[in-house]
Each structure stands twice: as structure tokens, then as C-alpha cells.
Amino acid sequence: MRTVAVVGTGLIGTSAALALTRRGLTVHLEDADPDAARTAASLGAGVTEPAEGPVDLAIVAVPPALVGKVLADCQRRGLARCYTDVASVKAGPRAEVAALGLDTAHYIGGHPMAGRERSGPLAARADLFEGRPWVLTPTPDTDTETLNAALELVALCGAMPIVMDAAAHDRAVALVSHAPQLLSSLVAARLENADETAIRLSGQGVRDVTRIAASSPGMWVDILSANAGVVADILEEVAVDLGETVTALRALQASDEGERRAGAAGIEAVMRRGNTGQSRIPGKHGAPPTRYETVTVVLGDQPGELGRLFGEVGALGVNIEDVTIEHSTGQQVGHVQLAVAAGVVKPLVTGLRERGWAVRD
Incomplete structure (x- = not known):
């Protein structure tokens, strides 16, 4: 070609x-x-x-x-x-x-x-x-x-x-792309009129969940219009789970101990289902997911700091499998979370501290 x-x-x-x-x-x-x-x-x-x-x-x-x-x-x-x-x-x-x-x-x-x-x-x-x-x-x-x-x-x-097959593709992307887009937007929409104090407490969890909520609404209307029925079916199933989760949460506040136990069991069940589903997402290079350990390094907001950190991790002979950066609200520092193989955590932490990096326990 x-x-x-x-x-x-x-x-x-x-x-x-x-x-x-x-x-x-x-x-x-x-x-x-x-x-x-x-x-x-x-x-x-x-x-x-x-x-x-x-x-x-x-x-x-x-x-x-x-x-x-x-x-x-x-x-x-x-x-x-x-x-x-x-x-x-x-x-x-x-x-x-x-x-x-x-x-x-x-x-x-x-x-x-x-x-x-x-x-x-x-x-x-x-x-x-x-x-x-x-x-x-x-x-x-x-x-x-x-x-x-x-x-x-x-x-x-x-x-x-x-x-x-085309129809199988549409069902698949409704589950792994289209429905998650709407769910991310729904969570982010709750922040629209939230108190500024609450917004300032935003951490990596809400950032991860709402990242794709920044997408173009016009583009997504075009996409969802072509797959609306399948996405609606998935969201209906999510709505059932949400209803059961709300019931379980209310039960946690009940005066009856039996109700509280039932509520706790309901929350644990949905979270365990989530653990199982998340574990099925392919890992690096499409391989089965691998569990890595996380090393968190405090990073100053100066030019070249991230590159210097990566260079020194490489000099220690450690491969970074994934990286997440969490910014501290109102401070000129961030937290870099390095996902690495479990066996290298101790020498990595020791080596970084010897080089002057602040590593969180």
C-alpha cells in the first residue's frame, strides 16, 4: 500500500x-x-x-x-x-x-x-x-x-x-466504552453545583472516574444515537444494581442488627463482583492482568523532575509498569505512583531514598 x-x-x-x-x-x-x-x-x-x-x-x-x-x-x-x-x-x-x-x-x-x-x-x-x-x-x-x-x-x-461480527462488536463497545462514558458523565454531573469545599477535596479516585467526562458531548451524541438501544439495556442493568446498593446502604443505618448485617453483605457482594470484573481487564500488552505493587514518590513542581525520577528508577534497574500522578490541591507538589513488580519494591524504595527522594510508606 x-x-x-x-x-x-x-x-x-x-x-x-x-x-x-x-x-x-x-x-x-x-x-x-x-x-x-x-x-x-x-x-x-x-x-x-x-x-x-x-x-x-x-x-x-x-x-x-x-x-x-x-x-x-x-x-x-x-x-x-x-x-x-x-x-x-x-x-x-x-x-x-x-x-x-x-x-x-x-x-x-x-x-x-x-x-x-x-x-x-x-x-x-x-x-x-x-x-x-x-x-x-x-x-x-x-x-x-x-x-x-x-x-x-x-x-x-x-x-x-x-x-x-458487526452486531457483536456493537454489544461489546456498549459495555466497555459507551456505557462507561455515560456513567463517568453522570458522576461528574454531580460535581456541577457541589460546594467548593467538597471540590477541593477531590483526589485520584474521582479524577479517575470522571476523566472521560471531559469528552465532546456532540461527538458522543452521534455515537450513542447509533447504538442507543444496546447502551440503554446495559444502563437498565446498572440501574437495578444501583437500586439494590441504595437499599443495602439504607440497611446499614437500620437499628436492627440483622438488617445491618444484610446491608453489609449487599455492599460486600457488589464490591466483590467489581473486583472480579476489574480483574478480567487485560493487562500490559493484552496479557492476563498482573498485580503490581505501588511505590509513591513525592515530586516537586519543577521542570525536569519527572524525567529525573524516571531516569533514576531506570538506573536502579527497575521497569515501571504503569504510572499515575496525583496533584496535591493548593501545594506545589504531586504524588507519583509507580506500579512495579512486587520483588523490586524494597530495593527501589531504598535506592530512591538514598538519592534524596521522598518516598511515602
Whole structure:
């Protein structure tokens, strides 16, 4: 594959274009908003000049509701030999493509499981897809050339291909992406009119839960509109759990000891279910989850401090598996939580303290 057209230069389209240009491909950029395409081009994502003939692959990077319309226009123009899209919902666009009578032999649905809270070309990154799953949803009439082109695209972007049925994909993303987005927004919405004193007590827990609540509402309305029924089903199940949890919490305040025990058992049960579910999330490089120990280092708010810390951890021969930074409200310090293998905790703590770092017990 040497030439690609990216139609839609938002976060995903521009990130794919950046990854491809980095690998030496010629990328032609299109967008309904010419300024967005020019912005993407200025970032090094490609050129805005049309291709002289059909490109090897066209990536339709538009909201789910527009995939059919945009694909029809691309095929009418003979833009490419093969086509794919990157919409986060697959069954609806596939049905529309079939209803429009489009060429489905040279089209394959796709969805890279990557994103950010920010949107638009300026939020794009060439490494956005590295190590992330990229779902492909071929139909029985998808030809081998098209599947191979999509697989090559995934490889060039550093992602991991996963072939799925479109409906199964939509059920899966409703559970692991769409419902969590709404739940994060619901928790964050409780903070809208909260007392400032409460807000100042915000720690890493609420930051983790509400991080994706900063996402674009308009973008998510487009996504959820295409998968609303499945997401609603999941939230109904969550609502049942919430109702039972509320009942258990009320029971903890009861005067009857039996009720209090029942309430405690209810809370423990839902938290144990949560432990089990969380433990199933794949760990590093998609491997089974590994339990690491956490070493917390107090970090001053000076330029280069984080890099110096990482350098000294590396000099001690320790690999950092994950990192979280928690900022202290009203203070010029933060707490860096380093996830490391259990066997290296003691020498790491000793080594850092010898080098002058404040390590929390």
C-alpha cells in the first residue's frame, strides 16, 4: 500500500494519517470543513491536493450516521480501490451501506479502540493506535484484497487486528466504552453545583472516574444515537444494581442488627463482583492482568523532575509498569505512583531514598 485517502480529519482520521505518513505513505486529506483538512496537513498528516487516480485505500473517518452517505460519494468518484471506515458503531452503517446498494466487496467496516478526551485534528497523535485493538467487521462478500488492505492499515498504525461480527462488536463497545462514558458523565454531573469545599477535596479516585467526562458531548451524541438501544439495556442493568446498593446502604443505618448485617453483605457482594470484573481487564500488552505493587514518590513542581525520577528508577534497574500522578490541591507538589513488580519494591524504595527522594510508606 502506497497511497491512502483520509476522508474526515478529526482525531481518528488525522491520527491515522500521521501514522501512515510517518511510514512513508502518501496521504490525501479531505474534510467537509476545508480548514480542518488544512490544519491536519500543517501537522504533517498529508496533503490536501486530490489524488490523480484511485488510491490504494480510502479511510472514511466520519460519525456513524454519515458513513453510508460519505462512502457512496467516495465510490461514485472512484476515490479508491478499497474502502474502510473507523466509526465506533458497525451494524447501523453496514445496514445503510447495504440499503444504498453500494459495493460491499471492496468495503470493510473498522473501529480502532483508541481515543482521547479531546477531539479535532489538533488532538491527533501518530502513536494513538499503537498496541490498541482495531476491530474489522468483514461481510461474506468482502474480497481478500480489501481484507488484506485493512490488515495492512492496522499493522502500519501499530494496532492489533480483531475480526468480529458487526452486531457483536456493537454489544461489546456498549459495555466497555459507551456505557462507561455515560456513567463517568453522570458522576461528574454531580460535581456541577457541589460546594467548593467538597471540590477541593477531590483526589485520584474521582479524577479517575470522571476523566472521560471531559469528552465532546456532540461527538458522543452521534455515537450513542447509533447504538442507543444496546447502551440503554446495559444502563437498565446498572440501574437495578444501583437500586439494590441504595437499599443495602439504607440497611446499614437500620437499628436492627440483622438488617445491618444484610446491608453489609449487599455492599460486600457488589464490591466483590467489581473486583472480579476489574480483574478480567487485560493487562500490559493484552496479557492476563498482573498485580503490581505501588511505590509513591513525592515530586516537586519543577521542570525536569519527572524525567529525573524516571531516569533514576531506570538506573536502579527497575521497569515501571504503569504510572499515575496525583496533584496535591493548593501545594506545589504531586504524588507519583509507580506500579512495579512486587520483588523490586524494597530495593527501589531504598535506592530512591538514598538519592534524596521522598518516598511515602
